[in-house]
Amino acid sequence: MLVAHVRLNRIPHWHLRYDVRGASTFVAGVHKHHRSTTTHSTTAALRKTSTMPIPPALLTPDLLAPADGAYPQPRRGTLTGQSPPKVPTPTSVVEAAKRLAAWTAVDRHILPEHKVIGIGSGSTVPYVVERIVAQGKEVNKDRVFIPTGFQSKELIVKSQLLLGDVDQYPEIDVTIDGADEVDHDLNCIKGGGGCHLREKVLAEAADTFILVADYRKNSTVLGTTFPQGIPIEVVPFAYTKILQNLHLIGSPNASLRMAKSKAGPVVSDNGNFIIDAPFPEEIMKDPYTLLTRIKMLTGIVEVGLFCHMAKAAYFGNQDGSVTIKWHDGRIEKVAGNESAVED
């Protein structure tokens, strides 16, 4: 293998490693002592040793190189850096309820022996991560955290927890995630944030899958408190045909989810479109049958109906208690951690 190093003028102490087999990777924080090497001589050396073309942006004359320290060092999620960002104290009853649910679920299900942890998406999940961080650096230093999308990836990195992916860790100890609505059998609607494909993969990969939500999500029949419909991720080119088919199987108002601050549709973390398909109550009463029906349509990537997956769902209540619904039908009500609603 033939390898050459070129110092990046614009990014001090970072080097681009050229590998003549075709790969190029950034290697951080090494070869600082090469700072005096000129770009021209390095380029000449590179030309002798590599057949790879050199991107013009890397060939800026050395004169333009900034002084040491002019650029910040790259951000990294480590357990040794500064303190993680503080999650703002909840300012409403609903936020306090989310935090109560999240903290109670973490206290009961994220135990020291759990080393691979799936982190869901949505506005309740930051409280989950907050509580995990509070368990301390010692317990977290040999844990790896798997995100369900862009938001949870950022959350993990900013909280200085170790980031992994489900292709490295297809077996997860515990995944904790939010939900849009949960019924009496712990079936739920997910995908309000468009992350349900990865969320379902991480739910399925987990030994234990736990839902956390505020009291508004605690329901009997799906579609009651989340009427906007079942989120369905679809391959973009098929969306019109899928909409027609959804109309035919009982969702005449199924529609493409449109972006709020961009012209056009919402595009998922996987580059797909999202359809929201509301169905009448009679159909929603049997979510598993509906899930299999939708999943059979060609072009569907994943359906935001999670059936028979969760072990328990934690709902924070307005009175500071937490309702826990278990997969075997038990319902518990426990006092929430008082500090979850205080500063």
Ligand SMILES: O=C(CO)[C@H](O)[C@H](O)COP(=O)(O)O
């Ligand atoms: O499924 C999701 C994202 O795709 C979320 O978990 C769900 O929308 C709940 O979010 P929040 O905690 O903000 O109510």
